[in-house]
């Protein structure tokens with residue numbers, strides 16, 4: 001029986017079984033940002049510890065940086081304080097900091113791959129649950145808490161228990177207008193928001209193999225929303241083509257060695273899995289959430305569920321709670337629900353291909369009056385590349401604000417926030433109560449092209465109809 | 474590093490009903506602008522406890538009957554969402570020492586264990602029984618006995634489940650792994666020397 005990628009990577013990084021029964025696992029790449037790391041450096045100082053491998057940790061700022069101006073000090077003194085704390089810690093402990101002046105600042109899960117730091121077969125950790133994103137390269141990447149950030153800093157290892165592996169095989173071809181975002185929303189809808197507890201998700205099948213790297217990142221990014229700490233795609237030629245020539249990718253002879261090694265890590269054809277789920281790509285439609293967790297999703301053509309139709313008491317209660325919060329009518333179509341804000345960005349869908357795809361459809365269209373529309377590139381590199389192609393102009397002419405890179409309205413720790421009960425069509429990953437900065441604000445998750453359709457229609461709409469995306473082509 | 478052995482937690486409890494209580498609910502992101510965790514307790518569950526003007530929404534943890542409670546009772550998938558350790562830290566700084574729920578999100582569970590805050594699981598009916606007992610008598614003393622793996626309160630004795638490695642780590646005083654990880658330095662460096670991608 002062969003091994004799957006998770007097992008191969010786990011074995012290659014297992015240092016020893018610890019007295020506490022868990023495995024000490026070496027971490028190949030550690031990424032840090034301003035919100036979950038300053039406290040870890042505080043713990044290091046308290047314990048008098050040194051960073052074991054400063055060369056394997058990289059820092060950036062993303063969560064709280066303003067996206068309208070880059071003038072320091074930032075107006076928000078608490079935000080300024082956190083960034084200063086990270087700057088000082090990086091200096092003190094000798095850690096490379098991709099700050100704004102480096103020209104590479106951006107959301108940590110966007111810059112890791114684009115700098116070539118993220119590579120197949122690595123173990124990657126970051127104090128952020130969407131670290132699963134990096135699994136798109138065939139890495140085992142997971143989000144950790146701040147005390148674990150301390151552990152990685154001090155020892156370059158973590159104390160972990162193994163995961164089971166569930167293969168999610170998506171076969172066939174995605175229909176036009178259907179994206180990786182729809183695939184992952186569909187997976188979470190099927191398997192539930194805690195269906196992945198204890199599992200790593202391996203995404204496989206020809207529909208996944210056909211995805212570009214940025215779409216694979218979207219897919220792996222939201223594994224955590226399905227309860228899986230880790231999601232990954234086996235590395236292949238698409239992966240290698242993306243990495244070639246990037247700043248931290250191996251060069252010359254080393255490149256050939258690396259590719260051979262990476263190839264050997266892909267799951268064996270006869271690998272064993274703890275579970276297998278099969279999905280027909282053709283069945284996936286543009287998907288939107290209607291509730292307050294990412295599993296509460298339907299196709300844009302469906303109706304919002306009714307509490308009466310729930311299978312259990314608990315489900316009835318959760319539908320009721322969600323509908324009350326979202327102020328949606330049970331049993332009514334989701335299409336046509338008015339939106340106040342449109343947000344394209346985040347580590348889920350804030351990459352160049354996202355802005356390119358939207359721009360294709362947005363040319364010559366206008367954001368509906370009364371809708372506030374924000375386009376926030378995931379990194380300075382994404383912004384530069386998009387601007388070089390004139391995409392910023394397409395967005396601006398359509399009526400979007402084109403902002404500086406950061407997490408922005410994904411979690412609204414910076415000034416970009418919903419106001420009151422505003423409803424936001426959002427390309428981000430979480431629709432929890434209050435997630436976008438207003439305790440009563442409402443979030444409807446969808447693909448960037450669907451967000452654009454909502455922005456120009458002023459309501460939730462089927463992008464295939466709004467933009468004339470042919471269903472047969 | 475010598476850590477306390479946590480073999481039981483005893484205290485009064487409060488029931489906060491609901492499935493999928495996520496980390497944004499436990500501690501809204503806007504309160505995470507801090508370089509230490511010290512002040513987080515005040516903002517625990519902020520948006521479900523207070524209106525935007527600061528008026529009380531009568532959340533159970535503000536109910537005078539449950540003041541001083543150190544054990545939180547809830548339902549399914551508690552702590553889902555982000556990896557922010559701010560969530561268990563906010564609970565701990567507010568004074569909670571343990572959580573009893575039907576199930577927990579994985580990262581939250583791990584973060585809590587590492588802080589020495591046990592998270593134990595009871596079935597749906599057992600949670601309701603315990604919640605009812607606490608609501609009938611808010612002064613009821615609840616004990617989570619990690620040795621015998623049961624939650625006891627008055628006449629109730631409810632066997633709980635918990636990942637065995639986490640339970641053992643707590644009772645043996647090994648819940649913070651840093652000492653063990655540091656001890657593995659020699660082996661860690663040996664593995665690093667052999668890891669192909671560090672030497673391309």
Ligand code: SF4
Pocket residue numbers: 062063107108109128130346347348406407410411428429
């Ligand atoms: S974009 Fe959103 S989900 Fe991604 S790292 Fe930033 S806050 Fe987290």
